[in-house]
Amino acid sequence: MIAKLLDEAANEAGHKAYCDEEMSKTKAKKEELQADVAKLTSKIDVASARSAGLKEDVAKLQKELGDLQKMQAEMDKVREDTHAAFEIAQTDLTAGLDGIRSALGVLRDYYQADADALLQKNGGLSSFMQQPAAPAKHEKSSGAGGGIISMLEVIESDFAKNLAQEEEEEAAAQTAYDKLTQENKVTKTTKEQDEKYSTKEYTSLDKEVAELSGDRDGANTELDAVMEYDEKIKDQCVAKPEPYEERKRRREAEIVGLKEALTILEGQAFLQKHSGLRGITSHLRA
Numbered sequence: 001m002i003a004k005l006l007d008e009a010a011n012e013a014g015h016k017a018y019c020d021e022e023m024s025k026t027k028a029k030k031e032e033l034q035a036d037v038a039k040l041t042s043k044i045d046v047a048s049a050r051s052a053g054l055k056e057d058v059a060k061l062q063k064e065l066g067d068l069q070k071m072q073a074e075m076d077k078v079r080e081d082t083h084a085a086f087e088i089a090q091t092d093l094t095a096g097l098d099g100i101r102s103a104l105g106v107l108r109d110y111y112q113a114d115a116d117a118l119l120q121k122n123g124g125l126s127s128f129m130q131q132p133a134a135p136a137k138h139e140k141s142s143g144a145g146g147g148i149i150s151m152l153e154v155i156e157s158d159f160a161k162n163l164a165q166e167e168e169e170e171a172a173a174q175t176a177y178d179k180l181t182q183e184n185k186v187t188k189t190t191k192e193q194d195e196k197y198s199t200k201e202y203t204s205l206d207k208e209v210a211e212l213s214g215d216r217d218g219a220n221t222e223l224d225a226v227m228e229y230d231e232k233i234k235d236q237c238v239a240k241p242e243p244y245e246e247r248k249r250r251r252e253a254e255i256v257g258l259k260e261a262l263t264i265l266e267g268q269a270f271l272q273k274h275s276g277l278r279g280i281t282s283h284l285r286a
Helices: 002-121 124-130 136-237 244-285
Strands: none
């Protein structure tokens, strides 16, 4: 019985040392893996958030580039239409101006020739100064010619003014269009570069997230195995409340074992007693 108890004590001591070592190693490994998973999760969250932000930026840039392209197309159409209208107006005004100037030239030549003929008829300028006034009908004709010429000169001035205004407005419109078009080109180039670099960066981040997620999955798999092993070790090493039936069975077995030991001890005592009595009897007989 004593040997059995000693053997059980030795086994329990060995089991306790095994449990302490395994539970300590398991705890350390579990904490290490949990820290790794937490660190990887943090990196994944940061990279994912950064990637999401960059994707929003790229989507915004793409929309802005689309709006810019649409605006430039509208500008091109307006400039084309405006320039076409200018060319028509310029052609009409130039033709009208040329016609007015041609008519003025003809009228001026006509009335100048008429005046020269009149002077020659009256003996030159000095004679003209000494002669009575020209006939009334000739004065009316000269006055009418002067009025027509004056009216055409006003029309010529209006045509020239309108043509100059059209050309000025066309030049201003072309300058404004060229300036804005150049600004749009610069803006387009800048936004395209930003889109390119942001796309490259979030693509790299997505790749990093995939790699980190793979590492985390591996760490989680290993952690699950350690947790499972930890549960098994705890099941073997951590004392649990013993059911009443088990305690009763074990107690009865101990009682039986103690009774057997007591019987053995009583038998040994009886033999020792009788052995002592035989020794005394032999001594008396001698």
